[in-house]
Amino acid sequence: MAEWAGSGPRAPWASDPARSRGRRHAEPPPGDRSEFQRDRDRIVHATAFRRLVYKTQVFVNHEGDLFRTRLTHSLELAQLGRSIARRLGLDEDLVEAIALAHDLGHTPFGHAGQDALDACLRAVEPEGGGFEHNLQSLRVVDRLEERYAAFDGLNLSFETREGILKHCARAAAERLEAAEPGGVAARFLRPSGQPPGPPSLEAQLANLADEIAYNAHDVDDGVRSGLLTIEQLEAVPLFAAPLAEVRAVHPQLGGRRLLSETLRRMLSAQVQDVVLATAQALREAGRRLGRPPDAQALRAAGPLLRFSPAMREASTGLKRFLFARLYRHPQVEATTERARAVVRVLFEAYLNDPPASVRQRRDDSSLPRQVADHVSGMTDRYATREYQRITGREAFPAERPEAGPSAG
Template identity: 65%
Template sequence: MQFSGLAPYACDPAHSRGRRHRELPAPTRTEYQRDRDRIVHSSAFRRLVYKTQVFLNHEGDLFRTRLTHSLEVAQLGRSIARSLCINEDLVEAISLAHDLGHTPFGHAGQDALNACMRAHGGFEHNLQSLRVVDRLEERYPDYDGINLTFETREGVLKHCSLANAQRLEAIEPGGVGGRFLRKEQPSLEAQLCNLADEIAYNAHDIDDGVRSGLITLVQLADVALFDKYRRVAQAEHPHLTDATMGRRLLYETIRRMLSAQVYDVIDATRAMLADVAPRSVADVRMAGPMVTFGASMRDMSSELKRFLFKNLYRHPQVVETTGRAQRVVTDLFAAYEADPREMKARFAQQAMVGDASARARAVADFIAGMTDRFAAREHERLTGLRVLG
């Protein structure tokens, strides 16, 4: 299927580097559309609805989850991709898949699982997302995984340690690990997903933080990016200064922030593209990062991230919950490692046929695939303790 309207430096599905297992093309969809559809229909994607973003799944019905976050990243990414004439379908596929390997309980679960796996190569959620789409999904009769294209898999693996990149290259020469060894850039579509991810979580963490009561509009007045668009919103809509309009003021400020960041990325990236003048995807890979904020927006975004880290992610209430979530993951790992038969049969079988590292990796795969509530229930079943609500 041919695809038109793309810039010469965009990823064209007609010239994809292909899939690990050869397949005939679809008659009505491009290769990246097929990737997106496979991701949406995967078990791992459905589980994201019950996985923590910042607030644990049981703490409220309206807080973001990994699923809603992924949808917001995809929406922002497609909007920017269209203006840059790069591939929207590829951006959407990467956006929807980028968190498939995240553990229950967000970064708390990831940190705990990484500590448990320290003697066995550690745990990286980006690498786990690749592992999910390459190995852990079981949907096809002849191979493991969902057989995504190289370009989508490359975007999913947005970070990778040198040691893991070397392991990937040994298994798949010339594959998705190679760019980390060669110090090349990924496609513009992958670069865009990285930045759309940052824009999305900064905005929705403000919303969730205020909704939770852990941060306030008064505190946010000290954050230049937020305060700038709050002032604009109130100037255009004076009734938003009323104390009863706090929720509407918050939404309008965040909406304007998001729009400003999207336009800034489009303008700054267009300037970079004009300066570098890439003529192909290969030129993109050999250049420096090109999907970017302008200098002023980058500074304001960095300030916002520091504010959220200090006032939300390190808020005593969040830290206390984080500690309990890490205990759940640590206890589960110890219990399954001691007796793999407590896991589902597929993972138990894998754990009992290899060495200590193979056993630990099977345990990590099982835990990483859990939702928050399943992990909490399993912990209670195995320990008799209710650590989380």
């Protein structure tokens, strides 16, 4: 890649915090921090960020202390994203800020909670857009955090907010665009039939690193839980190849060490593939432009952060395996259905009798939307306690014991 020698200082195509598109509310410069470092620091101190420690990734909080939560996932994603960003010359702080904020709007109980809350909202407000965690993450940082005297939310930079909003239906994008013309939703409003315009390379990286991170730790948690086995995973090429490498070097290795060594190699292979495939895409973009591409020029080049075709196929194969063998496992589905029931009960109860935190809010949103804000902000254990208080019943009466010593 011309005019850039590899790992080290920012490359020409990186987002430049000194040229940020700014914040919704003007503020003095951040002093000895960059604009993206300021974003990261604000996210880490946010109430919604602290709550992620008790929010489900796949396994509900009561099922064991060793499984990933939204917080540990976000930290793993931030580390992985920074590592790749350094090798590609991207702005590490922006990648980290996006990674740490991307799940702030997630409900308790993971995707089960999201699906239930979406159905609840659509039932009472058919035109309201339902519930989607990417939009809610943006709502958290734009409106719901209450830390500053001069504005609602965290007042993050455009680039961080754009990275948080990685998906957006057209109707939702139109509502956001009406409130913020030319803002973070504008790229989703291209003419019919055209895909959304790409965000920054840092946002593309956070999105792809998210996939890499959750595939790896869902394998780890799936084996730890006893719902997946190494033998089953041998049928998955992305896992089988590094497993064979580990066994060739350490033929006596087993248990947690075998799994950890395999996952470490699986992650390394994906990181290396992303770096090489993206570097090639950047070289091709540079040849088309006749110069090293800058961050703005690349917006017209389409998504460039990528796997090679072979690695994309392998990653898709692992996702299919996890969907069939883990996410659709009867034990996971049983917990998922109970989680949906908890969210439905809470939403209906609060809609009929709003809690004080909802009644006291100064917000022009509808009551159902404010109730959804309240429910989505709850941790797994708080939602479980509230369900028991309201119904007199346990939310998860048939608890599975934690993973035993043999699992790590």
